[in-house]
Amino acid sequence: MNPDNLQRTNRCTTEIQFPLQIKAVVIDLDGTLLDTAMDLASAANKMLAELGKSELPVATIQSFIGKGIQRLVKRSLTNSLDEEPDPELFNKALPIYQRNYHENLYTHTRPFPGVIEGLNTLKKDGFKLACITNKAEAFTLPLLRATNLLHYFEIVLSGDTLPKKKPDPLPLLHACHHFQIKPCELLLIGDSLNDTMAARAAGCHIFCVPYGYNEGRDVHELNCDAIVSSLLEATKLIKK
Numbered sequence: 001m002n003p004d005n006l007q008r009t010n011r012c013t014t015e016i017q018f019p020l021q022i023k024a025v026v027i028d029l030d031g032t033l034l035d036t037a038m039d040l041a042s043a044a045n046k047m048l049a050e051l052g053k054s055e056l057p058v059a060t061i062q063s064f065i066g067k068g069i070q071r072l073v074k075r076s077l078t079n080s081l082d083e084e085p086d087p088e089l090f091n092k093a094l095p096i097y098q099r100n101y102h103e104n105l106y107t108h109t110r111p112f113p114g115v116i117e118g119l120n121t122l123k124k125d126g127f128k129l130a131c132i133t134n135k136a137e138a139f140t141l142p143l144l145r146a147t148n149l150l151h152y153f154e155i156v157l158s159g160d161t162l163p164k165k166k167p168d169p170l171p172l173l174h175a176c177h178h179f180q181i182k183p184c185e186l187l188l189i190g191d192s193l194n195d196t197m198a199a200r201a202a203g204c205h206i207f208c209v210p211y212g213y214n215e216g217r218d219v220h221e222l223n224c225d226a227i228v229s230s231l232l233e234a235t236k237l238i239k240k
């Protein structure tokens, strides 16, 4: 069945009940699995310095994380969420950012508390696992390898793996197709509006963690099925 049909025919229709009965869990990367903000911010500030521009506070750059590397570079150049930088400046800045981020991809990046325990529990309980991120593949795979998380996931879909990324439902529907399950048998655990919008559009369940990066907004504003303090906590709310 193609992903479009899955979206139309297999939405979650019943009231949700805990523990949620699901077959697979998809986990977001930045702000959910890994605390990447420090390294993303240093790369952005090194880029700004190389371009002769003023550096930004880490908290500001943290609020720019969520819609992929290109958007992060645009936001850092304009110090705003939505403004477009001069295209020439952006074309010059992007490779500088990519070089700096590659050079220090995991200097400070670590799994958040409860991530390893949560992944081990999910694996032991027999859930199929995928990682879906808006981060470009060139950074995602080395990062998951370096932090020893890659082996947990049957598939990893990055921001540039498919024609569309979150908040589009395509990566989640692709995962459903891969696992041969309905969207309502899939749970996404994420940290931002991009995750909740993608999950709602796909018809999947969605839990949010409160410790991540929601583009500077309160996670309690998000339309999710539960807010869980950690991945380990999430395992207590689901069953196969």
Ligand SMILES: O=C(O)COP(=O)(O)O
Binding pocket: 028, 029, 030, 031, 064, 065, 066, 067, 068, 069, 072, 132, 133, 134, 135, 136, 166
């Ligand atoms: O790369 C980003 O901006 C966000 O990535 P995420 O989807 O893993 O949170």
Ligand SMILES: [Mg+2]
Binding pocket: 028, 029, 030, 031, 032, 066, 190, 191, 192, 212, 213
């Ligand atoms: Mg995230």
